[in-house]
Amino acid sequence: MYKQTQYDSWLIELSNYFIKEYGYQMITMSKDNTEIWMVNPLNKVNPIVMLSSLPISRFNAEAIGKHRESLAIVFKTMAEGINISVYPEKDYITEKNVVVGPLYKSNSLALSQFKNIETVLKESNNPDRALSKAVINLKRTVQQSQKKSFVKAFPVTNAISTICIVIFSIAVYLRMSGIDSTTTAVMLGAFYKRFILDAHEYWRFITAGFLHVDFVHIMMNLFALRNLGSMLEPVYGHKKFLAILLAGIIGGNAFVYIVDSGVVGLGLSGGLFALLGALLVYLIETQAIKNPKVLRQVVSILMINLFISLMPGVSMAAHIGGFQAGVFLGFVFSKRSSWSTLRKQVAVLGSIFAIAIIYIMTQKPYTTVDLALDNRVIDAWSQIGLKSYADRLLRLLF
Structure with a gap:
């Protein structure tokens, strides 16, 4: 297993990937920073994506379902999508609850549309520094994305x-x-x-x-x-x-x-x-x-x-x-x-x-x-x- 900061940095890096490569918006983050929600109504297969640094076994299915339905109402889209964990626990993987790690991704049809996602995350000898760098990169991506989309929308x-x-x-x-x-x-x-x-x-x-x-x-x-x-x-x-x-x-x-x-x-x-x-x-x-x-x-x-x-x-x-x-x-x-x-x-x-x-x-x-x-x-x-x-x-x- 890795330090928590390693999982945190992977969570941020994966968020950056979804915003930069597939036009998702980062909507909410849990108070303990273990959960990030992404929305892209134009994506008909996975309009709502939940990213987590927790293992799938600790997912609260009822709470996730309710939050997904609320976001679907607000953003006028389907409550469909996947829940991705960056924690390398593979015993509870399903079609909708998947794992992404360094050079690894679950065998999921819903996840397959995100090309090269398994290459996004990398192990670091200094997870604290990796987390700081990931936060800076995410902030830069969000600012650029907001600037482009806000003017048009x-x-x-x-x-x-x-x-x-x-x-x-x-x-x-x-x-x-x-x-x-x-x-x-x-x-x-x-x-x-x-x-x-x-x-x-x-x-x-x-x-x-x-x-x-x-x-x-x-x-x-x-x-x-x-x-x-x-x-x-x-x-x-x-x-x-x-x-x-x-x-x-x-x-x-x-x-x-x-x-x-x-x-x-x-x-x-x-x-x-x-x-x-x-x-x-x-x-x-x-x-x-x-x-x-x-x-x-x-x-x-x-x-x-x-x-x-x-x-x-x-x-x-x-x-x-x-x-x-x-x-x-x-x-x-x-x-x-x-x-x-x-x-x-x-x-x-x-x-x-x-x-x-x-x-x-x-x-x-x-x-x-x-x-x-x-x-x-x-x-x-x-x-x-x-x-x-x-x-x-x-x-x-x-």
């Missing part, structure tokens, strides 16, 4: 990210020119009720979602968008995914309009919470939430975001408004046949709710006036050469 997520980065770059330039962050935010389309009411700039309900003036803020939001986009854009399609995101931004800012009249609001969080709401509905629809691992991840994500919502300077109203918009559209866009009546009911309820929100907004025709901020924005527009727009604001606001 998630155009909306990439487009939104690019828009946010471009606007952030403009914000950085304005701040370097001596304009303070709040003035910069209002100039670039932040939610500001005073300008919406008196200058009729209703487009701020949308533009605020693409605006960030703080580096940490934009990095956190783009990281969250990338993670949620990689899960939900393939599920809902590009148009519906964009609709959920925009509905969350508008819904979040509508709630801010009602509860907080003087705030300058910006950021993608309303749209992100809409995606969280839609994700929750999707997991319930597909029953993937019954999987203990999935349920723990969902609870963890919701708790983290609840904590973020309670932090100073963060708008709870925007998060609630975005989340409810995502939940509504998650039900409306669902495909489960038994939910046909529920979809219609939610659509009607959502329409009534939207009308009620609009009515409440019309009953709030007032706001806190910050004359100093208004004057700074007008002066800043004049300084950068847009005096006609500055004059318009001056005429409407004073």
Whole structure:
């Protein structure tokens, strides 16, 4: 037998092989790092592959089966595939439970499609160094694979990210020119009720979602968008995914309009919470939430975001408004046949709710006036050469 680090390095090397040679995605890794799950829906024979450093005799068939079914639901593929152990125990080998080692592979028809897999693993005189090298190689492969596939598979997520980065770059330039962050935010389309009411700039309900003036803020939001986009854009399609995101931004800012009249609001969080709401509905629809691992991840994500919502300077109203918009559209866009009546009911309820929100907004025709901020924005527009727009604001606001 070998040191555990030898098995660990083989596990990582085999993962690298499946990603690099056959286009698999690494989906999950167990807490003790003895199990890695790979998915490639385009592979009709083995769409889901489980790799393990444990001997086959220690496989939990029931747990493996449930996790395989959950992944099949989420990635819309068959729950077929093989379970590969790098531990050289050959007594429990079957057609679906196989072993791969240095210059050895099980005699399995399902495994035969992976050419030269028996040449991937090699014994090492220094397993610790081999493990470190395997991790570095896997990280490099995953980064290259993600970079290639993400651009093609998630155009909306990439487009939104690019828009946010471009606007952030403009914000950085304005701040370097001596304009303070709040003035910069209002100039670039932040939610500001005073300008919406008196200058009729209703487009701020949308533009605020693409605006960030703080580096940490934009990095956190783009990281969250990338993670949620990689899960939900393939599920809902590009148009519906964009609709959920925009509905969350508008819904979040509508709630801010009602509860907080003087705030300058910006950021993608309303749209992100809409995606969280839609994700929750999707997991319930597909029953993937019954999987203990999935349920723990969902609870963890919701708790983290609840904590973020309670932090100073963060708008709870925007998060609630975005989340409810995502939940509504998650039900409306669902495909489960038994939910046909529920979809219609939610659509009607959502329409009534939207009308009620609009009515409440019309009953709030007032706001806190910050004359100093208004004057700074007008002066800043004049300084950068847009005096006609500055004059318009001056005429409407004073």
